[in-house]
Amino acid sequence: MAMKFKEYQGLELPEIAKEILGYWQSENIFQKSIDHRPENKPFVFYEGPPSANGLPGVHHVLARTIKDIFPRYKTMKGYRVQRKAGWDTHGLPVELGVEKELGISKEDIGNSISIEAYNAACRAAVMKYTDVWNDLTEKMGYWVDMDDPYVTYQPKYMESVWWLLKQIYNKNLLYKGYTIQPYSPKAGTGLSSHELNQPGTFQDVTDTTVTAQFKALDDTLPDILKGDLPLYFLAWTTTPWTLPSNTALTVGPKIEYVVVSTYNQYTFEPMRVVLAKALVSKQFTGVYEAAESLDGYHSEKKKIPFVIGESIKGVDLLEIKYEQLLQYALPFNNPKNAFRVIAGDFVTTEDGTGIVHTAPTFGADDALVAKQATPEIPPMLVKDEQDRLVPLVDLQGRFRPEVVDFAGYFVKNEYYPAGESPDKSVDVEIAIKLKTENKAFKVEKYKHSYPNCWRTDKPILYYPLDSWFIKATEVKLRMAELNNTINWKPKSTGEGRFGNWLANANDWNLSRSRYWGIPLPIWRTEDGKEEKCIGSVEELIQEIETAMVAGLMDNNPFEKFVLGDQSDANYDHIDLHKNIVDGIVLCSSKGEPMHRESDLIDVWFDSGAMPYAQWHYPFENKEKIDDGAAFPADFIAEGVDQTRGWFYTLHAISTLVFDKIAYKNVVSNGLVLDKNGQKMSKRLGNAIDPFETIETHGPDATRWYMISNANPWDNLKFDLDGITEIRRKFFGTLYNTYSFFALYANVDGFNYKEDDILVEERPELDRWILSELQNLIAEVDQFYAAYEPTKAARAISDFTQDSLSNWYVRLSRRRFWKGSYESDKISAYQTLHTCLVTIAKLGAPIAPFYMDQLYKDLMKVSQKEAHQSVHLAAFPVPNMDIVDEVLNRKMGLAKSISSLTLSLRAKEKIKVRQPLQKIMVPVLNNQQKNEILTVANLIKSEVNVKEIELITETSDILVKQIKPNYKTLGPRFGQEMKAVAAMIQQLDAKAIASIEHNGSLPVIVNEKNITLERSDVEISSQDIEGWLVASDGENTVALDITISEALRNEGVARELVNRIQNLRKDSGYEVTDRISIRLSDDPSLKLAIEAHGQYIKEETLADELQMVPSLEQGIELSFDNILSNLHIFKN
16 A cells, blocks of 8 residues: 555644654664764854753753754755764852852851862752753754763863963963952952953942042142142042042143132031032032132031132142041051052043042052052052951952951942841941041932942952963954954944954953862962963873972872873873862972962853863864864854853964964854843743743744744844744644645655656646745755844745745645646646755754654655655755746736735625626736736636736826825935925826836936935825725736626635535545535525536535525525525535
8 A cells, every 4th residue: 555645633843843852862863964974074063061050041942043053054065063062060150059059158168168078069060950951952952962062170171271271371471460350259259351241240330429538738739739728639439438448649630620619518617629620510519609709608508609719730739648538557568658649641521520539459540550650659458467468358348457447347238148238338338437527528329330240240349369361462453353254143243242342352360269160270489480381181290290209299199090091081080170289289490399379260261162172182183173173163153242251262262372263153142032122030020931932832933933033143022922923824834735735645646656747847837836946945045054044934934825835735726636647736746745845954954843744754655865854864956947037027926916906805805705807907018918918817716806907007097196205205305305295296197107117216306306216105096986906016906896796696606615615624524525415595595506506516526416495404504695504415
C-alpha cells in the first residue's frame, strides 16, 4: 500500500515541538548538522556566557533565538558551525548571592569563614541553575553544545587568561597605580569604567547640598581683599560627607570673581564672600536682595541685603590660605601645604559658585589638580591601626574614628542594613553642624544623576585604590580603526554608542578586591622593586621549585601535575584560585620573597578572553586561533548593554594581544518590555515566565513572534496575544495549506512518483507561484545574509498567507478536488509540494521544530530528498530562469484589482458567493490593458463578477477628486502651505492622473517652481449611482452593486452549495462519498434550484436533489430571506 501524507486533527505546536525535540535527541541531529559539513568551511560563532546562578527570563528567549537563527542558516548554506556553550562563573553576581545565602558580609571572609570554604560555597552555587538553563535551551530549540561547555572557573580556562595577561604585561600595557577609582562599598571592590557605564547605573537622586563658607586667613590676603568684615570663599558640593577631607579650593584663573558684602542667613553674622561674578544671581536668591549698603539691617527683616564690591581675577586669588572647614584631622603628609587656593582649568561658571571644594582623596579631578599644584596639595590621609595611610572613610563607607562627631556613620544611608538607616543622613547632619558654626551659606535639596554599582544597585564612591590597570588609552585609536571594519547591526550602535565609548576609553581598572575569581598572576617583592607576571602553570611550577630551593616554600602544591600533559584529568590536580595561589611565595633575583598581588581580575576580562580560553589556547588547539579556524568570530549577538561589557572586552583583548578584531558581525538586541513598554520585573508583576510561554504557545510561535514583531535591535513590546495571532495567522495558514494538500494528495494517491512536469509546461498559475517563490528564496537568503531576520520572517509570512494560501491555493482548489488525475492535477500537487518544502527550509532557522515536522511529513512520502531533517538539508537556491516578471506583474494586477473589489463587497456587506454583474477598471495604456485581459477570467472567478470593462483614464465615467494632505504640506512649505493647498484644489483630471501615475508633479506657486509629491495630496474617486469605487493609489475599481433576479438565484445556489459542503464535513463524510439531498419548500430556494440544480449536484457530489413540502430531519437553513430544512444522506 502506498504511503500517505500524515493528516492532523488540529495544530498543536507545543506537542510538535516535544516530538521533534525527542527526534533530534534520539537521532543526534544537532551533531550531524556539524559533522555533515566540511571542516575547511567554518562559520565561527561565540556564545556569550550567562551566569548560571540566576534564572533565565523571557528576554533570554529572544537573545538565544537571535543567536540560533544564523548558525542554523549558515549550516544550511554548507558551513560547519561549532557552537560551544559557556558559563560565566566568577565575580560579583556569584559572591553577593553566596554572601546572602550564608548570611555574611565581605568582612567575614577570612575571619568567621575561611577563603577556602567561601570559594567552595561559590563553586557549588555558581552552577545552581544550570539544569534550568539547559532545559530552556533545549525547549526553545537553541542548538549549542551543552555537553562540553567552557567554564570560566576551570584551571585550563584560567591558565589561558593568565597567558593573555602575560602578553599584555610583556607589552608594558599593564601597570599599578594609586588612583581615585569608582568603588562599591556594598560589593567591597573597585569597578572599571565600563562597569560604571552599564545601563541603569546612573540614577536620578535628590541629595542635600551645601554651599560652604571657607574663612580666609587675613595675613594671606592681597590688599584689595582686606577689610573690616571677615572674608569667606563660597564653594558648593553635592557630597557634604567629603567636606572633612577638603584640603584645597580650586578657582578658574581667567574667571572674574567678586566680593559681596552681606549677612549669613542662618546666624545673621555680617561677612564678605567671594564667588564668580556670573553666579551671583544664582546664589543670592530667596531671602537675599540687592542693596546699596548694609545699613539698617537686623535679623527681624524678611530680606537680607547684599552689596557687590571689588572684582578680582581668579589668578589673583591663588595661594590665599583659609581655615580648615572641619578640623577633625590633618593630612599625614605635608599638612602645611594644605588649605590653599589653587588653579584648575576644569572650573566653570555653569553652576555652584565658580570655586570648587577640592578633596583629592575622593575625586579624580581633585587628585589631579592637587598633584599639579606647586607645592602639591596633600590628600587627607591618616595613619590607621596598622600604620597604613587611609582616607577618613573606610572601605565599608563609614567615617573613621578621627571624625569624632560622625565616627561609624555610613556616608550614604543606602549602606546601612535594611531598616537601620537613620532619619537624617550624614550629609544632613554635617549641613546642620555647618549652619550652627556659621560655615554654611546655603543648604538645599538638589536633584542630580549619581552612579550606582551595577550589581548591588547601591551608590558608589570615588575612592583612592591601589589598582592594576590595562593601558586601554594606548590602543584606543587602534580599537577605533578596527571597529570600523566590523559589521554592526544596527550600524548606529557601532558608530555611535560603541564608537563613542572607544573614542573616550579610559585605562581599564583590572583589580577586584574580592575572593572568587581569577587571581592576578603577579608576584612582587615587599618594596615593589621586582615583580613577575606568570603566564602558565608550567612557569608557576618552575618558579615554585626555585622558591623551594631558596627555602621560601616547603612544598609544591602542584606536585601531582605532570608538565606537558594537557588532559583534563591532569588539570584536575590543580586549582588556581585565590585560596591556593595566595600561599605560593616566589623568589626574586636577590633571593627575597615575592608575594602575589592580592587582587582578582575583572570578571569582564574572563568573558572577553573566551575566544582563546575556551580552547585552552595557546597550550592546546593553536590552529584554531593562529590559522583562523575559530578566530575571529563570524557572528556574535547579545544585548545592547554589552557595548560597555562583553562586546568591549572582546574587542579590547583582541586588539591588545593580537591587533585584530574578535568578531566580524554583531547583532546588539534591544530590551524585551511588557506590552505597555514598561521594563519587566517581578516587583511590577509584569514579568513573563519563559517556560510557561513555551509550554502554552510552543517555541516556534514564540520565536516567530519575537523575530517578526520588531527588529532584533529595537525594543520589543512583548504581548502574549501577539503570539496567539502569529499562531493563527502564519502557522495556522501554513498548517491549513499543508492539510489541504495532504487531504487531496492522499485521495488521489499522489506521492511524487511522476517525473517533474517542466515549468514551462505547467499552467500559468503554477508558473506564477513558482516565479514568486524564486524571488522569495533570493530575498530571504539576502535578508539572512545581511543579519535581517525580521525582514526574512515577514517575507516568508507574507508569501505564505497572501500569495500561496489566499491566492494560489484558493484559485487552484478545484484542480485538487475536481477532474481526473492527469497533468493539470499532477502539476498542482508538484507545485504546492515544492512551495511547502521551500517554506519549510526558508523558515527553519526561525521556527526549527514545526518546519522540521513539515519537511519530514512531506519527504516521508515524496522522498524527493534523503535528509533526516530539514536542518541537514541545503538552503534553497533560486532558479532565476523561471522568474517571469511579466507574469508576476499581471498576477499582481489581478491581486490588486481583486482586493479592491472584495473590499467594496465587504463595505456593502455583499457576500462573495453572491455574483455581481460587472467591474470597471481604468487603464493607462495598451500594455496594461492586455495584461489585465490575460488574467480577466481569474479576476472574475475570484471576485465573482460576470464582466470586466476596461476604460481609459480620460473616460468621464470615473471622476477623480484631489485634496491637500496638510500633514506633509505644512513641514514642506511652511508659510506657503495655504497657497499650495489652494493650487492643489484647482488641479484638473489630467494633472491628477499625472501625479497619481508619475508620483510627482511640477507646478508654479507664487512664481516659484515647486514639485508636488504623491504624499502631498489625497486622491479618491467619486462614487457613481449604483456603483462603488475604490482605489489603492495605483489601481482603481468601480463595482456594479445592482443585483438582478438571475444573479440573486445564482447567489442562493452558491450559498446552498456551501451549506451542503459544511454539512458533509460535519457529518464525517469522505470527500469522495456520493449523497442525496432533501430540502423543504421555499419559493426563492425553488427558483434557484430550478436554474442551477445541476451545478448544485455536481459541486456537492449529489446523485439526487429533491424539494419536499415538509422535512422533519436535517438542519434549518436561514439566509437571504430563505427559510428551509436541509437533509443529506450517503447513497
